[in-house]
Ligand code: FES
């Protein structure tokens with residue numbers, strides 16, 4: 001069970017863009033240089049965040065990326081699922097219906113108990129990430145951590 | 152972010168072995184046939200559960216697998232981490248220390264805020280799975296679901 005490195009990049013870029021949410025768009029070059037990230041690969045993730053409605057992108061010589069919503073309206077979950085997708089990590093293959101111990105169909109109307117437990121854990125993970133916004137992340141950064149990025 | 156199919160297999164096998172925790176060991180063939188699982192691949196996961204102290208294995212013609220502890224002392228988390236490993240899905244690459252926006256070392260003494268948020272979500276997931284035991288899973292199964300497996 002591994003999350004893409006893009007999760008770290010996407011969250012940090014969102015926080016960086018939250019420093020000046022009303023400022024001009026930040027170019028892909030500047031975002032990549034900020035954390036020394038591979039530009040093409042970073043842009044792939046930024047475009048996923050555009051598709052999810054977290055970022056706006058503008059083209060042209062002064063184009064780049066901005067937050068599409070106020071930082072307080074973007075949760076960590078929004079960013080993580082934009083980058084990683086929202087498919088749950090556990091997929092029930094309905095093994096209870098198979099083999100020598102196959103449960104009869106009438107006992108399989110409800111989701112399997114094991115499946116429900118795995119789903120509840122995924123919801124706990126999602127709830128935890130949903131409880132933190134990009135505005136919170138920015139506020140919790142140590143004073144000065146983004147000093148060089150401020151305009 | 153994907154969990155191995157072995158998680159479903161391991162949890163169901165643990166519940167199956169919890170039906171008769173004091174009974175004789177159940178052979179690998181019987182466990183595989185119960186859910187029509189590929190035996191060699193299932194055994195790999197069962198051995199991980201042995202190494203984690205969840206199962207005992209005995210060899211010989213009547214050998215097989217048993218629970219190593221009472222079902223109430225084995226959590227869903229124990230099984231999931233035995234099968235999947237316990238490495239957290241998010242790994243901080245310390246990008247805050249890199250590039251044009253690199254934070255000075257004195258601001259990096261504490262774990263990064265983004266990292267802390269991802270770690271808290273993983274703990275919420277673990278806490279959720281730790282709150283359910285194999286005994287709970289067995290009890291919550293619909294009446295009759297394991298009827299064919301009872302001795
Ligand atoms: S049948 Fe899939 S989790 Fe039980």
Ligand code: FES
Nearest residue numbers: 243246247263266
């Ligand atoms: S530097 Fe890794 S999460 Fe912030």
